[in-house]
Amino acid sequence: MVAKIKSGKSLIGALNYNENKVKKGKAELIVATGYPKDTADLSFYDKLLRLTDLAERNERTKTNTVHISLNFANGENLPDDKLQSITSDYMQGIGFGDQPCLVYRHLDAGHPHVHIVTTNIKKDGYRISLHYLGQNESEKARKSVEIKYGLIKAEDQPKQKPDLKADISPAEYGKAETKRVITNILSFMLRAYKFTSVTELNAVLQQYHIQADRGSKDSRMYAHEGLVYWLLDKQGNKMSVPIKASTIYGKPTLKTLEEKFRLNQQLRKPFKAELIKLIDQALAKPQTKRSFQRELKAKGIQVILRQNEEGRIYGVTFIDQQNKAVFNGSDLGKAYSANLLSAKFLPETQTKVVKAQQTENDAVHPSTSDNDELLGILFAAEREDLAALNKFKKKKRKGLNL
Known part of the structure; x- marks a missing residue:
């Protein structure tokens, strides 16, 4: 069994996560410990208010949410009543035995597991310390539960050999183990x-x-x-x-x-020079972040730009998909580091202005072929008159036998 403890500041967030799974048919509430009603009779607000009532008894403690998942080895047969007993013993072992909690059995992964939502604020307003809870009390409780219920120990779970014939596509949580x-x-x-x-x-x-x-x-x-x-x-x-x-x-x-x-x-050394050449070709003309990524992607180079919330680029990695070579920008040279590279990119709006100016210049200064076409239109009538005059002169000469 593997136990994972997460602490946070949003009881409603932890509850919503599990309740949304229930609505989608991917989880079910199997036990509600410390609640005055039967599990089937609890509304969303019944579940939430029981926990928030305790949390409000200690307004100084902002981290008042505990979200635990207990994960079992693939193939372990664990009916609901056994899971209830396991979670009860585990919660007792980590010092949460008297706390109200909601236990959800999740059905969206290849291995059996449950999620537990509770609070670390007790009815007297004191908080249960979460410091080193995972590596101390949780580890002791986990090992005790594994022995008592004959579970496969976390350390003994077999290391699975890779399936070399498996389709290598992006992972999707719950689709397989x-x-x-x-x-x-x-x-x-x-x-x-x-x-x-x-x-x-x-x-x-x-x-x-x-x-x-x-x-x-x-x-x-x-x-x-x-x-x-x-x-x-x-x-x-x-x-x-x-x-x-x-x-x-x-x-x-x-x-x-x-x-x-x-x-x-x-x-990867043999592929460095060619990659730099392709990047330089792309940078030889004005580029935005997106156009730069698109142009290199067409040449088999994936550009990963790491940005903060303000959109500032703080890291760049190039993946040469053809040669399977990966380079951080700074490894290619100072000019390709995140700071210097981002300084070369135009904003999207500026790119539109540049294109508009090019269009305007083309209209004011047409190309040679455009000039020829324009002159042809302007002098079409004169050319027709000249052709008619030449034809008349030929007839006149012929009449005079010249």
């Missing part, structure tokens, strides 16, 4: 593409709705050089639970990847 999807796509990417950093790897993976994640720079995972893989939705939001690199077939951990980075530094 998460770990198998990640294993198949990642295995293909590691063999096919030449990348030299996690950023470059993600430029490729994100096109297939997967992301490699080291965690924030102040996290324990980052400090210990850990690595997990997520499934993403079409908007790039993280879905499901993270899969540890060490549990995936072939162990694509950071240490393993760094060895591949060094090898790829040499393997």
Whole structure:
């Protein structure tokens, strides 16, 4: 069993996530602990108000939402009553045994799993500390539950070999088992593409709705050089639970990847000069971000621009799809770094002005062919008169026998 705890500031957001799944037939509420009504009789506001009533007893604590998912090995037969017992024991183990909670069984993934929505504010207004809850109390509770109910341990879940005949298409959460999807796509990417950093790897993976994640720079995972893989939705939001690199077939951990980075530094070199040539050709004329991406895409080069909320470009990666070579802009030279490259792009509105000016110039200064056509129209009548005069003179000469 794998447990994932998320904390937040929006009880209604966590509740809406699960209730929307219920409306779509992708989840069902199997138990509501600490509620005065039967599960079937609870309205949306009944579910929400029970939790917000507790949260309002401690207005100083803004992080008052706890959203937990318990994920079980594919193939484990877990009826609702067993899941209820498992979640009850787990919540007791992490110190949430007296808290009201809603347990949803989700039906949209290849493996059985439940989501639990609760709050860390107790009825006396005190809060339950969430500090290190995941790595301390949760790990102890998880191991205890695995033993009691005979579940497959998280450490013992088999590493699935990649299906080399699988269709490599963008991942879709719930369509197949998460770990198998990640294993198949990642295995293909590691063999096919030449990348030299996690950023470059993600430029490729994100096109297939997967992301490699080291965690924030102040996290324990980052400090210990850990690595997990997520499934993403079409908007790039993280879905499901993270899969540890060490549990995936072939162990694509950071240490393993760094060895591949060094090898790829040499393997991608032969394709650098040609890529620079294609970029220079595109930049030889005025370009916006979009037109630049379109022009290079037509030549088999995918341009990934990383932008902040204000639209400022802070990173750029080029993927040569024909040669499967990946380069960050700065690796190609200073001129192709994010800052200098973005300075060359025109705003979309300015491009329209340039085109309008070109049209106006063409009208004022027509080309040679346009001039010839215009002159032909202006002097058409005179040419007809001249032809008639010549014809008359020929007849006159003929009459005089000249």
